[in-house]
Amino acid sequence: MLKINDLVVSYGKVEALKGISLEVEEGKIVTLIGANGAGKSTTLKSIVGLAKPQSGTITYNGKNLLLEDTKNMVRSGITLVPEGRRVFPNLTVLENLKIGAYCRKDAKAIKDDLEWVYSLFPKLKDRSWQQAGTLSGGEQQMLAVGRALMSRPKLLMMDEPSLGLAPLIVKELFNIIKEIHKQGMTILLIEQNAFAALKIADIAYVLETGNITLKGTGQELLTNEEVKKAYLGESTHA
Amino acid sequence: MKRRNIILTSISILLLLVFIFVADSSFDAYKVRILNLCAIYTVLGLSMNLINGFTGLFSLGHAGFMAVGAYTTALLTMSAATKQQNFFLAPILPPLDRLNAPFLVALLVGGLLSAFVALLIGAPVLRLKGDYLAIATLGFSEIIRIVFTNTQRITNGALGLKAIPSTTNLWWSYGAAAFTVVIMALLISSSYGKAFKAIREDEIAAESMGINLFKHKVLSFVIGAFFAGVGGGLLGSLMGTIDPQMFKFAFTFNILLIIVLGGMGSITGTVIAAFIISSAGELLRFLDQSINLGFVVIPGISGLRMVVFSALLMVVVLFFRNGLMGTNEFSWDKVIGLLQRRPLIKRRLGQ
Ligand SMILES: Nc1ncnc2c1ncn2[C@@H]1O[C@H](COP(=O)(O)OP(=O)(O)O)[C@@H](O)[C@H]1O
Ligand SMILES: [Mg+2]
Numbered sequence: 145m146l147k148i149n150d151l152v153v154s155y156g157k158v159e160a161l162k163g164i165s166l167e168v169e170e171g172k173i174v175t176l177i178g179a180n181g182a183g184k185s186t187t188l189k190s191i192v193g194l195a196k197p198q199s200g201t202i203t204y205n206g207k208n209l210l211l212e213d214t215k216n217m218v219r220s221g222i223t224l225v226p227e228g229r230r231v232f233p234n235l236t237v238l239e240n241l242k243i244g245a246y247c248r249k250d251a252k253a254i255k256d257d258l259e260w261v262y263s264l265f266p267k268l269k270d271r272s273w274q275q276a277g278t279l280s281g282g283e284q285q286m287l288a289v290g291r292a293l294m295s296r297p298k299l300l301m302m303d304e305p306s307l308g309l310a311p312l313i314v315k316e317l318f319n320i321i322k323e324i325h326k327q328g329m330t331i332l333l334i335e336q337n338a339f340a341a342l343k344i345a346d347i348a349y350v351l352e353t354g355n356i357t358l359k360g361t362g363q364e365l366l367t368n369e370e371v372k373k374a375y376l377g378e379s380t381h382a
Numbered sequence: 383m384k385r386r387n388i389i390l391t392s393i394s395i396l397l398l399l400v401f402i403f404v405a406d407s408s409f410d411a412y413k414v415r416i417l418n419l420c421a422i423y424t425v426l427g428l429s430m431n432l433i434n435g436f437t438g439l440f441s442l443g444h445a446g447f448m449a450v451g452a453y454t455t456a457l458l459t460m461s462a463a464t465k466q467q468n469f470f471l472a473p474i475l476p477p478l479d480r481l482n483a484p485f486l487v488a489l490l491v492g493g494l495l496s497a498f499v500a501l502l503i504g505a506p507v508l509r510l511k512g513d514y515l516a517i518a519t520l521g522f523s524e525i526i527r528i529v530f531t532n533t534q535r536i537t538n539g540a541l542g543l544k545a546i547p548s549t550t551n552l553w554w555s556y557g558a559a560a561f562t563v564v565i566m567a568l569l570i571s572s573s574y575g576k577a578f579k580a581i582r583e584d585e586i587a588a589e590s591m592g593i594n595l596f597k598h599k600v601l602s603f604v605i606g607a608f609f610a611g612v613g614g615g616l617l618g619s620l621m622g623t624i625d626p627q628m629f630k631f632a633f634t635f636n637i638l639l640i641i642v643l644g645g646m647g648s649i650t651g652t653v654i655a656a657f658i659i660s661s662a663g664e665l666l667r668f669l670d671q672s673i674n675l676g677f678v679v680i681p682g683i684s685g686l687r688m689v690v691f692s693a694l695l696m697v698v699v700l701f702f703r704n705g706l707m708g709t710n711e712f713s714w715d716k717v718i719g720l721l722q723r724r725p726l727i728k729r730r731l732g733q
Binding site: 192218219233247291295 | 573576577579580583584586587588589590591592593594595647709
């Protein structure tokens with residue numbers, strides 16, 4: 145579905161990605177894990193056109209994505225849940241969700257999807273008239289995901305959805321991600337929280353300072369010694 | 383809409399019409415002028431709030447747009463003879479001397495020209511991220527003033543235009559205000575309005591949702607400029623004279639004051655604030671005169687009015703960070719909810 149080949153991105157003199165290749169197959173959850181500053185966000189930004197690569201290719205169903213404008217991504221089926229949630233703080237929960245469906249014209253299907261999002265995140269329904277900025281961090285992240293779902297993406301990409309959330313909330317959120325995936329959505333998940341991400345991932349990549357150093361199934365990487373040492377700690381989350 | 387709300391709205395419109403009729407036929411010229419200013423400031427405030435409040439663009443060029451509208455409307459409505467009297471230093475450039483149009487057409491042309499100028503400035507600047515718009519529009523507004531001061535044969539330069547036909551009356555100004563309110567309300571609740579607000583809140587998130595930033599910014603800017611031009615045209619006709627000095631930055635600042643006071647992103651707030659700002663200066667005028675309390679006479683201090691006015695503004699800004707209305711709008715349901723809350727408390731206390 146999505147193929148990245150030998151992608152190089154630099155900000156001025158800083159080379160953030162030094163030629164990475166990865167693939168997201170339709171119907172899978174693929175995760176990209178790595179420490180702070182490894183280049184995870186840069187990867188996502190390049191896909192949606194917010195960062196301009198020096199070289200390499202990104203194709204989506206055979207189409208060259210580098211030629212597409214950011215604003216057209218949603219129409220071609222790729223929606224990004226940006227890093228740090230970025231909900232619209234002074235708008236209500238309902239308004240946020242409706243803006244998620246901005247590019248769609250099918251009023252009936254939008255209404256159905258609103259119910260679908262509410263069934264995934266019942267809390268959002270209770271708070272549909274509340275200003276998004278007054279939600280808790282966890283609720284805002286749920287809203288950011290819900291808003292992205294309202295665009296009915298074929299490929300949903302999330303940038304560190306667990307950032308700054310309590311472990312219990314992270315668990316809740318990842319259960320919902322699993323549920324969304326079960327209903328047939330392809331997901332590219334970027335995470336520092338390696339344990340949570342690897343547990344639900346079909347395929348996982350490890351990114352270290354601009355290079356992909358490991359690739360495997362989620363299970364393989366969970367038991368990989370290097371990954372354990374570098375990203376899982378020894379005793380955590382046991 | 384509920385039936386009750388439709389009835390209440392109809393009654394209010396009727397009351398407003400009766401009020402305008404009474405005011406138009408029996409109020410003295412001074413009061414009518416203030417009422418006119420209230421309505422025109424509503425148009426100007428709403429036009430700026432669309433750009434700055436709803437779309438979150440920081441534009442400081444409003445005086446420039448008003449000037450374009452005011453001069454266009456004036457030149458299109460003045461008779462050939464009046465123009466000849468005005469342009470005694472240098473004759474007016476043909477075919478402006480015999481160009482003439484009905485007031486409504488003149489207002490619309492003024493608005494369209496202002497919108498066109500906005501497109502010329504907006505198109506290059508709004509592509510850039512960040513607040514280049516503030517600098518560009520501020521510069522534009524000053525340039526317009528300087529150009530208008532020097533195009534002697536088009537604008538009559540520093541002398542300005544005098545004896546502009548005073549067509550603006552309460553029907554025109556309140557008609558324009560009502561029209562602007564309705565258009566803004568429709569626009570804000572449409573999908574364009576949603577996009578404007580999303581852009582104001584977070585550009586990156588808005589773009590991630592597939593919103594075309596550039597297109598919507600330009601649209602908001604141009605529509606805002608259109609109404610600023612119309613407001614300028616109404617104002618020129620009300621005043622009877624215009625000159626480049628009128629359209630200094632202080633004028634933009636006054637409009638900015640209205641939208642900050644009312645609430646950036648509230649139509650209701652802008653209307654309320656437009657009325658407060660344009661009438662407060664006059665209502666407080668008694669402060670400048672001596673006050674007789676019966677047992678003691680306080681001598682009048684001229685200028686006290688402005689001191690009190692500024693102090694009141696400071697209080698509002700301090701205690702209502704988001705202006706009087708924030709981003710809230712008026713609705714009958716809310717008003718009735720408020721009215722019903724009181725008796726409820728009383729009932730509880732009575733038990
Ligand atoms: N806008 C930017 N300008 C300059 N350097 C940047 C910018 N964004 C990211 N970087 C640098 O690129 C590298 C990768 O950043 P990023 O992709 O955000 O990492 P991650 O998301 O994995 O934490 C870092 O060294 C970071 O400092
Ligand atoms: Mg990041």
